[in-house]
Structures are given as structure tokens and as C-alpha cells.
Amino acid sequence: MRTIASGATGSAGIDEVPSVRPAAVGTVGSRHAVVEFRLLARENDSSPFGACKPDSFASNVIGLTRRIPDRWLYRRLAFALRRLVTFRLAGRPLDVESMGARFRLYPFNNVCEKRILFTPQYFDAVERAALAAFADALAGEGREVTFVDVGANIGGYSLFLAAHTAGRARLLAIEPQPVVFERLCFNISANPGCGVKALSVAVADRDGPLTLFLAPRNKGESSIKMVGFAPGEGSSVTVPAETLERILDSEGIDRVDAMKIDVEGAEDLVLVPFFQSTAPARWPAQLILANTPHLWHSDLHALLTGHGYRLCGQSRRKRLYQRLGPDEAAAPARAAEEVAPVARLGLAVARSSLTP
Numbered sequence: 001m002r003t004i005a006s007g008a009t010g011s012a013g014i015d016e017v018p019s020v021r022p023a024a025v026g027t028v029g030s031r032h033a034v035v036e037f038r039l040l041a042r043e044n045d046s047s048p049f050g051a052c053k054p055d056s057f058a059s060n061v062i063g064l065t066r067r068i069p070d071r072w073l074y075r076r077l078a079f080a081l082r083r084l085v086t087f088r089l090a091g092r093p094l095d096v097e098s099m100g101a102r103f104r105l106y107p108f109n110n111v112c113e114k115r116i117l118f119t120p121q122y123f124d125a126v127e128r129a130a131l132a133a134f135a136d137a138l139a140g141e142g143r144e145v146t147f148v149d150v151g152a153n154i155g156g157y158s159l160f161l162a163a164h165t166a167g168r169a170r171l172l173a174i175e176p177q178p179v180v181f182e183r184l185c186f187n188i189s190a191n192p193g194c195g196v197k198a199l200s201v202a203v204a205d206r207d208g209p210l211t212l213f214l215a216p217r218n219k220g221e222s223s224i225k226m227v228g229f230a231p232g233e234g235s236s237v238t239v240p241a242e243t244l245e246r247i248l249d250s251e252g253i254d255r256v257d258a259m260k261i262d263v264e265g266a267e268d269l270v271l272v273p274f275f276q277s278t279a280p281a282r283w284p285a286q287l288i289l290a291n292t293p294h295l296w297h298s299d300l301h302a303l304l305t306g307h308g309y310r311l312c313g314q315s316r317r318k319r320l321y322q323r324l325g326p327d328e329a330a331a332p333a334r335a336a337e338e339v340a341p342v343a344r345l346g347l348a349v350a351r352s353s354l355t356p
Helices: 056-065 072-089 111-118 125-140 156-164 178-189 244-251 267-277 300-306 326-330 332-337
Strands: 003-006 026-029 034-037 094-098 101-105 146-150 170-174 196-200 208-214 235-242 258-261 286-290 309-314 318-323 339-342 347-350
Touching: 056 072, 056 111, 072 111, 094 111, 101 111, 101 156, 101 178, 125 156, 125 258, 125 286, 125 318, 146 156, 146 244, 156 170, 156 196, 170 244, 178 196, 235 244, 244 267, 258 267, 267 300, 300 309
Parallel strands: 146 170, 146 258, 170 196, 258 286
Antiparallel strands: 003 026, 003 196, 026 034, 094 101, 208 235, 286 318, 309 318, 309 347, 339 347
16 A cells, blocks of 8 residues: 655645645545545654744754855855754754745754755755756746656655746655655645645565665665665664556656656666666656665666666766767767766766757
């Protein structure tokens, strides 16, 4: 049984949340049976958005860290200031706006939330810019972008793109970690009309129940591979799993324009079966991939380049791939010359259009 929550536009009831109370977020159940889904309050605050506003000290520090430029010494200052605020929170979340969207953030046990709260200017800035540019290019052709976020965490990418496109996009956010999924649902509900649909299911190489290993100190670091844990650390939970192709089938998605996959080292379990069984028409034109090759059991770079993708650049956290069009595939040397390094972020971004 997988969990579904939606913040779609243009309808009433389940698909559009009329308030920001998390109890009204969405639904839970199989594809055939739906019952009301209510957020659990064991680890997450279920009060309405706005009830957890930062105090003046936290607001001032957050405002300062968000203005700090992207240089080594300034980053160290930002990290020191965010540690101070996080300590003073004593386990309380904060309701803020970031990257154009509203979030309830728990910076003390999720690195992703810490980054979005204090330093969104550092949060995969080049990757998000490439994604936004791609969405703009499609909009210029009269098309809405279809974006699939595998390992959505609390919705940073999906809600950023929802805000950038003013909800004129098809957005699917997939997150299996139960506590993090609750936070994702709350954040969707805090942005009525955002158009994001959330699924609580692990994406893997087979369908059926799987063990999800939960990181002890970073809730966004859970994985269906047991990686990075010291002996005796962490815990696990059984979650439903489906292949990416099956999810696209069940959601009626025939074309994926852009996709982000960050599943803590299990990206190979997502992509290898996807390219083995899925028609090329459904392959994403743009792919943002977690940069964790040391955890893969398959060479995903070779897999992607063999299926017509070019690596446009990489940072410490992510790789950005673009699917080549027929002309580019016929002229790989010319395509390679069109990649310009962005030294400041250590990432290369293609000058050419991101459309395939």
C-alpha cells in the first residue's frame, strides 16, 4: 500500500487543499481504495502553517545567512551561524518562505532542510537554474514541463519548480521515508494550488515490500541500500516499492521532460531497469542525478552516455545530464565544445539549449 497526497490545481476536495492544515493534505490507500490521510504527530508538528514563525533573533540570522556570498570563508560563517540558531531551536521547526515557496523546516535532523532554511542560495543552485531554464524553454513552446522527483525529501526541488512555473507544470514527488513524507505533504498543503502530487513509495528494481534503512542523524539520508552506517547505528522500516516504469504507468505519464534522482546511492537500482524496459519516448530530456558513483553497482555514466546522454557538468552533490538530439549525437566533438565550466561552483553547464 502506497500513500498519495496531492496539491493539484483547478479542483476542489482532495486534489486542492483549501487550508494549510496538514490533516487535509490528501489520501492514503491503494490505487483502488482511498481513505483520508492524516499526518501523524509523533515527530512532526501538525499545527497550521504560520504557528512556528521564527523569533526576531532567528529571523535576523536567517536573513544574514541567505545574503552571504558563495565563498569559502563566508560559507564557514554561515555554517557557524546556522549551528547557533539550530541549537537555540531545541527541536522546534520553523515556518518560512524559501525559493519562492512556503516550508515548515526541521533543520536539526535533516541536512536538506538546514540548507533550504539558512542558505538556499547554495542549495543545488546551478542544477535548479538549469531546471528552471528548461521549464522556461518548454513554456516558450507552449508546453508545460513534466518533472519527476525521485527521492523528493521535503519537496525542495518540486516546490521550487512549482513556484517558478506558478503551478503550470506536472510535478510528481516520490519519497518513501515516512516522517519525511509527512513533512513533504505538509509543505504541499502550505502551498495551495502548487500542482505537486506526492507518493510514499520506494523506487527500486522490483515491485513489493522492501527494507528502507533509516539514517540515525539525517532523516533525508535513508536508502534501500545499507550505506554509511556504523555497526549498530540506524534503524529500518518496511515500505512498498515499485519500479519507475510501473509508477509512470500508474500515473499515466507518457513523457518525462525532467527528472531528479537522489536516493542515497541506490540510483542504479532505479535507472538500470528503467532503461532496460522503458521506451525511449519516456526517457527524460534532462536528468539531475546524485553524484554517488562509489555506491553504485553499475556504471551509470556509461549507461547514460550509451543511451544518448551527455554529462553537462557535476558538483560534489549532483551530476547534470542532457539527452542529445539527433544533430548533437552525430557531432559529439562539437557538443563537447559547448560545455563551459562554471569555476565558482565547480560545475559545468551546457551553453546550448536544454531541450532534446
